[in-house]
Amino acid sequence: MKKKIIIISAFLVIIFFIIYNLTEGPNNIKATYIKDNKEYKDIKLSDVQNIRINTYTEGGFNSKIVSDNDELKKLYNDIFNIKYGEETDMACEDNSTTYVIYLKDGSSKSINIECDWIIINKKRYMIVK
Numbered sequence: 001m002k003k004k005i006i007i008i009s010a011f012l013v014i015i016f017f018i019i020y021n022l023t024e025g026p027n028n029i030k031a032t033y034i035k036d037n038k039e040y041k042d043i044k045l046s047d048v049q050n051i052r053i054n055t056y057t058e059g060g061f062n063s064k065i066v067s068d069n070d071e072l073k074k075l076y077n078d079i080f081n082i083k084y085g086e087e088t089d090m091a092c093e094d095n096s097t098t099y100v101i102y103l104k105d106g107s108s109k110s111i112n113i114e115c116d117w118i119i120i121n122k123k124r125y126m127i128v129k
Helices: 002-023 069-080
Strands: 048-057 060-066 083-088 095-103 108-114 117-120 123-128
Touching: 048 069, 060 069, 069 095, 083 117
Parallel strands: none
Antiparallel strands: 048 060, 048 095, 083 123, 095 108, 108 117, 117 123
């Protein structure tokens, strides 16, 4: 009987450590959503007039303004649900996108993405996929 209790206890401890490492362990990156960042958390979809997408690639510069309500809602959700993790020094010059969010009050906010990094307050962070 004691042997069974010891085996079951050991099994439960192993399961606990496996679950811990999969969810909270040191190998996992703490991620933050753009929508939770203090710089952007007050921007609501209802406040957005339009979003300009400026793309810079080896092929050159391209710009597009999104103002259609359905397209704007999808783009807003895509941008604000981006997750980013640890800070990095990586940079990329031939593949970047700047989203300029124009608000109805006349102000604007920008979100810059280079390759797999997002730039917030002049710091680069890894995008978590």
